[in-house]
Amino acid sequence: MSTDTVHTALTFTRSMVVIHRGMRRESRLLAELIGATRPGDRRRARALTAHLADYLLGLHNHHHGEDELIWPLLLSRVDLDADIVLRMEAQHEKVAATIARLHDLAGPWARSADAAGRDALVAALVEHRALLVEHLDDEEAHLLPLAERHLTEDEWNAQGDHFAEHTPKSKILTLLGVVLEDATPDERAEFLSGLPAPARGFWRLYGERHHTARMRRLREDVRTSRTGSAIALLTGVGIGYVGLSYILDPVGTAAGFGLPAVPSGDATAWLNIKGVRDLGTGLAVLALLARGKREALGLVMCAFSTIAAGDMLTVLAHHGSKATAFGVHGATAAAVLASGLLLLRTARRR
Numbered sequence: 001m002s003t004d005t006v007h008t009a010l011t012f013t014r015s016m017v018v019i020h021r022g023m024r025r026e027s028r029l030l031a032e033l034i035g036a037t038r039p040g041d042r043r044r045a046r047a048l049t050a051h052l053a054d055y056l057l058g059l060h061n062h063h064h065g066e067d068e069l070i071w072p073l074l075l076s077r078v079d080l081d082a083d084i085v086l087r088m089e090a091q092h093e094k095v096a097a098t099i100a101r102l103h104d105l106a107g108p109w110a111r112s113a114d115a116a117g118r119d120a121l122v123a124a125l126v127e128h129r130a131l132l133v134e135h136l137d138d139e140e141a142h143l144l145p146l147a148e149r150h151l152t153e154d155e156w157n158a159q160g161d162h163f164a165e166h167t168p169k170s171k172i173l174t175l176l177g178v179v180l181e182d183a184t185p186d187e188r189a190e191f192l193s194g195l196p197a198p199a200r201g202f203w204r205l206y207g208e209r210h211h212t213a214r215m216r217r218l219r220e221d222v223r224t225s226r227t228g229s230a231i232a233l234l235t236g237v238g239i240g241y242v243g244l245s246y247i248l249d250p251v252g253t254a255a256g257f258g259l260p261a262v263p264s265g266d267a268t269a270w271l272n273i274k275g276v277r278d279l280g281t282g283l284a285v286l287a288l289l290a291r292g293k294r295e296a297l298g299l300v301m302c303a304f305s306t307i308a309a310g311d312m313l314t315v316l317a318h319h320g321s322k323a324t325a326f327g328v329h330g331a332t333a334a335a336v337l338a339s340g341l342l343l344l345r346t347a348r349r350r
Contacts, residue, residue, distance in 0.1 A: 012153040013144040015194070018187050019062065020136045022178040026055045027132055031125040033219060037118055045113035049106040051218055056099050058175040059132075061166050063092050065159040070147065077150045084142050091135040098128035160194060176203065177211025216292065228342030232289055232301055235336055240282025246275025258315040258324030281307070298343030301336050308333035 010017070030052055037044050067089070074085045101124050109117035147156060167175065180188050192200050245253040250271030254262045263270055281304060288297040312329035315321065 010144055010148060012156055013147050015187075015191055016144060017140060018183050018191055019179050020140065021182050022180075023055075023059060023062075024129075024133060024136065025182060026178055027125065027129040029219065030055065031122050031129065034118060034125065035122045037113065039115040039118065040113050042111070042113040045110050045118075047218060049110040052102065052106055054171055054174050055178070056102060057167065057171060058178065060096070060099060061163050062159075063095065064166065065162040067092060069158050069162060070151070070156070073155060074146065074150055078146065081146055084146055088135070088139060088143055091131070091138065094131050095128070095135060098124065098131055102128060157194070173203070173207045173210060174214070176207065177215070180208075181211070181215070213292075228298070228301075228339045229289060229294070231335055231339035232285055232297055232343065235301070235304070235332075235339065236282045236285030236289060238282070239278050240286070243275045243277070243279030243282060246271050246278060248275075250275065256324070257311075258321040258328065259318055260320050294343045298340045298345075301340030301343060303340075305333045305337035305340060308336060 030048070034045075034048050034052075037048065071085050071089055075082055078085065102121070105117065105121045105124055109121050164172070180191060183191060192203065195203070242253070250268050251262055251264070253275075254271050284300065285297070285304070288300060308329050312325045312333060315325040315329060
């Protein structure tokens with residue numbers, strides 16, 4: 001029987017598959033994000049080890065509930081399949097040893113952020129994940145169908161109350177977000193239906209948005225992203241200001257463009273048109289920045305760099321000021337392109 005067939009056949013234990021999906025993802029991302037941290041970046045190290053601690057707390061409490069509530073019941077009711085439960089217990093012990101190792105390594109690295117500590121922590125995470133995934137796959141394929149046959153839904157769901165009792169309230173939202181992040185709409189609705197109505201309301205009004213923002217901050221390179229965002233902000237404000245200048249004082253503004261001649265008379269209307277387009281360009285940058293759409297903003301900034309590059313080439317082709325062509329338009333094109341590339345490089349990792 002394939003794993004997909006097993007998952008389809010499950011009823012009240014199906015939520016465990018959703019929980020496991022979050023564990024697989026976070027164990028993988030933590031190794032990737034920690035491995036990508038620059039030596040000496042203590043702020044980044046503290047943020048990642050704090051999330052690692054939350055993940056390990058959730059995993060420990062999840063396993064503790066199974067150890068206390070599920071394995072003893074199953075062992076009292078199964079016979080030939082007892083080896084499955086005993087194998088789950090042995091796997092829990094191995095995973096617990098890796099959790100202890102990660103705790104030992106995380107604290108020193110959070111304080112030093114050195115390369116050696118980072119690499120040791122990543123190696124421990126890789127080992128941890130290998131054992132964890134082996135256990136989760138085995139549990140889904142063999143233990144969950146066994147639980148469906150020998151336990152009642154209430155007995156199985158007692159794990160949820162156990163988890164809530166042993167997990168600090170300040171961590172519940174974070175761990176709920178970890179579980180629901182990759183859930184399908186049906187899985188999310190089913191999982192949330194088991195929560196009290198006030199908890200469901202709080203999650204929908206605040207918790208989901210808070211989790212999304214927290215994960216976005218955690219999964220991006222904060223310093224590089226800030227540099228790209230700062231350049232984008234300056235670009236948006238700057239081009240918007242230039243657009244307003246072309247609308248309010250078209251001839252005076254055009255004199256600094258670098259071309260040898262400036263339109264006059266009725267032809268100055270073309271300068272107002274340029275102003276409106278510059279203003280719209282600046283507002284587009286600021287809108288994407290305000291919404292936190294860094295990947296889209298990165299693409300837009302790369303595209304907009306061609307405008308400044310085109311201005312430079314136009315000035316040069318018409319024998320305008322080389323100083324303005326390179327010093328203003330060329331420098332702007334380079335800065336805007338750099339901003340776009342930085343934003344794309346640090347787009348949220350998935």
